[in-house]
Amino acid sequence: MRKWIVAGNWKMHNTVAESIALAKAIKDGASGSKGGIIVLAPPFTALFNVSEAIKGSNVFLAAQNMHYEDKGAFTGEISPGMLMDIGCAYVIIGHSERRKYFHEQDNEVNLKVKKALTAGLTPIMCVGETDEEREKGVTKDVVGRQVRQGLKGVEKIENVVIAYEPVWAIGTGKVATSAQAQEVHAFIRGILKEIYGSKVDDVHILYGGSVTQDNIGDLIAMEDIDGALVGGASLKADGFLGIIQNITGDK
């Protein structure tokens, strides 16, 4: 049985004070929600304070990125050990904005996923096709490649979360239909099954891209959609809590 996961990716938003206020509002509002996992991914500068703010609650902390080395001369980077030290349980890896603006490739994503697992963090590995790729009919080629390359050499698949985020749906208000998303989620689970066998029944595959409290109901009803990675709608407590409230029960 898979529990649902709702993760809020705050991207490059919120000062420390704003982050604390938002985290507290979400923690208080979600205190009664059962059966699922709530994750917040503030910017690096607010991780420590949000970690303190959610202590003892059912909300977990995530970073939005990390480096794949333990330490060294990598100016501007953050190591997995530093994230563990500050209370992170999850880390988003290979978000499409990192792939697009910071030129992250599948091999770097793979190094990060493996390192996160070794360090004891749960990677949320993002995959997804662009508008152009969907139009060309190569969605499954692209997503399939990202999944296979990203997971190369990964053994503990049950400790990995995958987020399918069609790039054309991110921040556009153009959510994938539940049928479009389910098709790709089932395709991803099929690849995992081929590689890992039956233990993939426990692997979470989240959908991301313009998720709101109004469309989460249709998405979560699909067999292979186990939750959401939420950007814009995670920046206001009401909208984020609305998403959680509109998910009921285990998957």
Ligand code: PGA
């Ligand atoms: P969005 O972003 O919800 O604003 O579309 C999702 C994401 O980038 O993870």
